[in-house]
Amino acid sequence: xxxxxxxxxxxxxxxxxxxxxxxxxxxxxxxxxxxxxxxxxxxxxxxxxxxxxxxxxxxxxxxxxxxxxxxxxxxxxxxxxxxxxxxxxxxxxxxxxxxxxxxxxxxxxxxxxxxxxxxxxxxxxxxxxxxxxxxxxxxxxxxxxxxxxxxxxxxxxxxxxxxxxxxxxxxxxxxxxxxxxxxxxxxxxxxxxxxxxxxxxxxxxxxxxxxxxxxxxxxxxxxxxxxxxxxxxxxxxxxxxxxxxxxxxxxxxxxxxxxxxxxxxxxxxxxxxxxxxxxxxxxxxxxxxxxxxxxxxxxxxxxxxxxxxxxxxxxxxxxxxxxxxxxxxxxxxxxxxxxxxxxx
Numbered sequence: 001x002x003x004x005x006x007x008x009x010x011x012x013x014x015x016x017x018x019x020x021x022x023x024x025x026x027x028x029x030x031x032x033x034x035x036x037x038x039x040x041x042x043x044x045x046x047x048x049x050x051x052x053x054x055x056x057x058x059x060x061x062x063x064x065x066x067x068x069x070x071x072x073x074x075x076x077x078x079x080x081x082x083x084x085x086x087x088x089x090x091x092x093x094x095x096x097x098x099x100x101x102x103x104x105x106x107x108x109x110x111x112x113x114x115x116x117x118x119x120x121x122x123x124x125x126x127x128x129x130x131x132x133x134x135x136x137x138x139x140x141x142x143x144x145x146x147x148x149x150x151x152x153x154x155x156x157x158x159x160x161x162x163x164x165x166x167x168x169x170x171x172x173x174x175x176x177x178x179x180x181x182x183x184x185x186x187x188x189x190x191x192x193x194x195x196x197x198x199x200x201x202x203x204x205x206x207x208x209x210x211x212x213x214x215x216x217x218x219x220x221x222x223x224x225x226x227x228x229x230x231x232x233x234x235x236x237x238x239x240x241x242x243x244x245x246x247x248x249x250x251x252x253x254x255x256x257x258x259x260x261x262x263x264x265x266x267x268x269x270x271x272x273x274x275x276x277x278x279x280x281x282x283x284x285x286x287x288x289x290x291x292x293x294x295x296x297x298x299x300x301x302x303x304x305x306x307x308x309x310x311x312x313x314x315x316x317x318x319x320x321x322x323x324x325x326x327x328x329x330x331x332x333x334x335x336x337x338x339x340x341x342x343x344x
Contacts, residue, residue, distance in 0.1 A: 001303045002039045002101060003032070004094035004114040012087035012118050014079035019254065019290040020131040025115060031296030037307050039110070043097035045089035046143075050096065051134050053142045054170050056126035063088075063133055078128050084118070088133045091116030095140035095285045099239060102281035103148055111272070111306050113244070113284040113299075114140075121164035121243050121287050122189065130189060135166045137243045137285045141177055144239050152176060155237035155280070157228065158183070159220075159267055160245025160287040161255040163192030167243065168206055175201040178235045180228055182220065184248065184257050185210035185326070194329045207231055209330050212322040213256035217263040217314040219323035220248075224270045226338060227330055232274045240280040242271055246289030246298045254290055264298040265311035272306070 010022040032038045048060055064085050066072070071080035091114075098114040120137060122130030141154040155178040156171075158164035163183040168191070171177040181192050198206040209223050232240065246264065248257040275282040284302070289295035305311055319327070324340040331338035 001037065001306045002041055002110050002112045004043055004097050004112060004116065005029070005040045006042050006090050006094065008090040009087050009115075009117045011083035013081055014131070018079065020118065022117070023292060024289065024295060025117060027292040027296040028115060028299050031300045032303065035300055035303055035307070038303065041097065041101070043093045045086065046092035046096055046139060050143055051089070051092055051139050053146060054125070054135060054138045055123070059126040063128065074128050078131055078133070080133070084133065088118055091118060091120065092134050092136050092139045095120070095136035096143045098283035098285060099140040099144040099241065102283035103144065103151065103239060105281070111282055111284070113286070113302070115286050117286065119245075119287045121158055121160060121167050122162070123166045124169050129166070130162065132166065135170060137241050138167050138170045140283070140285060141239070141241055145176065151238045153178070153235065153237045154239045154241065155232050155235055156180065156241045156243060157232070157271060158243035158245070158287070159248065160243055161248035161252070161257050162188055162245070162288065163208070163210070164243055165189050165191045168192070168196070171202065172198055172206060173200040173202045175205055178205045178207070178232070178237065180207045180209070180231070182209045182211060182223055182228070184255055185212055187255060194326065194333045197333050204334065205235070207330065207334065209326065211257060211326060212320070214258055215320070215323050216258045217260055217266065218316055219319055220259060220263060221266060221314070222319045222323065223327060224267060227327060229270060229274045231334070233278055236278050237280045240271065240275045240282050242282075242284040243287045244284045244302070245287035246295050249289070249291060249294045249298060251294045252289065252291045260314070261294060261297050261301055262312055262314070265301045265305045265309070266313065268302045268305045269311050
């Protein structure tokens, strides 16, 4: 697997007690040391013009000036230092590299994964929030459509435990980008309800799956098998980007979803399968994940999945009643019927 990485992204340091620490990248690198076939690739930083294709330029200039003046707290969750502008530009550039590398047509074992930080999926058009300044995956999606005539439709699947509100907002009224967010219901930022499906030309191209606290591997795989994968096949994207957060892990400190490490291999395999089925290029972009050991282990398992390891399906005790209710609500919001056998 090819990983986009740069030491520049270590220079963004929001503080000793902040969960989005440079140690996240150090832990990932350490976890990949003993893995076969790991390749690291640097990339040019994204220009302000590239980032401004999805963000307000005046906002970006304000962030750049804020960093040049030494940074500080942009909001209670989102802090910057002088080096943050270079790090966020590099993080967006690595995401663009991942999209470009996927579209070049590498074999499945060398699928690109951008390990940039700060993360991006909470950043909205004209503001930073939730540790995020520039929406990396949105920048990459727009860059791919602007620079490659073969890319007319992009799908983004966000499996971070928090709703990708920024990504949703940036593409909510567009029919050429399909945004899926699978997240814990009620968690920050409190958005991403099942009835948020897009508007105007984008009606039907936003799918939110607000999963109940306590959801496990079986519940998440049902979401992929019964809703996400069929929707992606119907949309038929040219490029599939995964906003890959790892904070839905059962041992992550800031969520209540109960995924195992193996779940990330299983979700990866499903994304690879649907990309193959529709002939889409596939790339991953790092978002959250704050338990350093499980973050490293989960990304190592994603790499192993692309390197040929077959993921292990969980023992299927059936989808939970609460998760079934959510998936039925999502299906209804998208004009579909979905039923689960609750005879047991």
